[in-house]
Amino acid sequence: MSVTSEGSVPSGSRRDQFQPMIQVFEPHRASLPPLGPYIREFWRRRAFAIELSRFADKAEYLDSKLGKVWLVLNPLLLAVVYYLLVSVIRGGHTKTNGLTTLCHILIGLFTFYFAQNCINSGALSITAGGRLILNQAFPRALLPFSSTISSFYQFLPTIPVYIFVVVVGKFFYPTTKVPSVTWSFLWAPIVIILLAVTGYGLSLLFATMNVYFRDTNKLLTYFTRIWLYASPVLWLPETLHGASKAILYINPLGPALACTSRIWIEGKSPTTLNLIGLVGWAVIALVAGGYFFISRERDFAVRI
Numbered sequence: 378m379s380v381t382s383e384g385s386v387p388s389g390s391r392r393d394q395f396q397p398m399i400q401v402f403e404p405h406r407a408s409l410p411p412l413g414p415y416i417r418e419f420w421r422r423r424a425f426a427i428e429l430s431r432f433a434d435k436a437e438y439l440d441s442k443l444g445k446v447w448l449v450l451n452p453l454l455l456a457v458v459y460y461l462l463v464s465v466i467r468g469g470h471t472k473t474n475g476l477t478t479l480c481h482i483l484i485g486l487f488t489f490y491f492a493q494n495c496i497n498s499g500a501l502s503i504t505a506g507g508r509l510i511l512n513q514a515f516p517r518a519l520l521p522f523s524s525t526i527s528s529f530y531q532f533l534p535t536i537p538v539y540i541f542v543v544v545v546g547k548f549f550y551p552t553t554k555v556p557s558v559t560w561s562f563l564w565a566p567i568v569i570i571l572l573a574v575t576g577y578g579l580s581l582l583f584a585t586m587n588v589y590f591r592d593t594n595k596l597l598t599y600f601t602r603i604w605l606y607a608s609p610v611l612w613l614p615e616t617l618h619g620a621s622k623a624i625l626y627i628n629p630l631g632p633a634l635a636c637t638s639r640i641w642i643e644g645k646s647p648t649t650l651n652l653i654g655l656v657g658w659a660v661i662a663l664v665a666g667g668y669f670f671i672s673r674e675r676d677f678a679v680r681i
Contacts, residue, residue: 409672419516426519430526448531449538452490456483463611476546476553477642483542484641485610485634487535491569492576492630493601494528499580500587500594507681517674518667521580525573532569539641556644564640564647571659572633578662579629581670588673588680609634626650629658 460479499521503510506520543555587593605611607628614625614635625631632654636647647655 409668410675412671415516415671419518419522422515422519423522425515426523427526429520429523430530433523433527449535452486452535453483453538456486459486459611476550477555480539480543480546480555481613481638481642482610484539484637485608487532487539488569488572488634488637489605489608489610489630490535491528491532492572492633493604494531495525495573495576496579496583497594497597497601498524498528499577500583500597502580503584503588503677504591504681510678510681517677518581518670521577521584521670524580525577528576529569529573555642559644561640561644561646564636568633568636568640568647568655571655572630574659575629575633575655575662578659578664578666581666582662585670585673588677604628604630609638614638626654629662632658 456479459482460475463478463482502520502524503517509515509520510517543557547553547555547557583593583597607624608630609625617625625635632651635651636655639645639647639651
């Protein structure tokens with residue numbers, strides 16, 4: 378039995394288009410639709426995802442006096458707190474090493490928060506976009522994609538803050554090991570793109586889970602906190618030896634954060650193993666999340 382129907386397309390449209398003449402919402406078995414038309418329609422409507430992300434970005438901080446300052450202020454304050462816990466309370470750090478520790482925690486938190494925002498906001502994108510899903514025919518994967526774009530826009534202002542901290546820190550402690558500029562920094566955009574792909578893939582997975590089990594987002598909040606401690610943000614990847622290095626690579630965000638540490642803190646290019654882990658998790662997350670999401674997408678309207 379159908380639940381509702383969506384708008385029609387022109388009669389001259391091709392049969393392989395993503396939009397059918399009439400779209401009926403009814404329970405479906407998990408199966409993939411034709412991927413060629415789906416991907417073409419996804420790409421054709423990419424501007425919709427970009428504009429939706431801009432609207433959501435403005436609406437999120439509309440009632441806040443500090444506005445987007447919180448994008449930087451929140452992880453910056455957390456970095457100071459974690460620095461005090463990791464460096465000062467434990468002791469045994471010189472001022473130079475203390476600055477290196479602060480910079481490592483700071484860039485690690487900024488990068489981790491980027492991935493976390495991709496996942497958390499993407500997980501809510503389907504249940505929050507109920508009216509869009511019921512009233513418009515489009516690839517639903519555009520909604521988590523829009524959340525990923527928003528998370529990237531929110532991540533961008535954190536980079537100048539990190540650079541400012543490094544410049545000021547090197548002025549007072551010129552012997553610090555944190556590099557100013559090296560050729561290895563050219564790897565940074567590649568790492569961020571692959572991390573965004575990983576975050577998008579995971580957001581597809583959790584967005585689907587949140588449709589069927591609405592407590593997923595609440596559990597995800599606590600899960601990502603534990604995830605932070607298991608990631609090389611409060612500790613250096615070099616502290617892992619032997620079999621314990623597996624902790625870094627079974628973590629979907631581990632290779633990306635290890636690459637980030639080498640680029641921004643050591644001024645070196647990522648290791649081959651780190652790059653393999655980074656690309657591997659991006660592919661696994663996108664394929665697995667995409668299959669899980671797209672194969673169940675036609676059932677979303679009934680569940681919402």
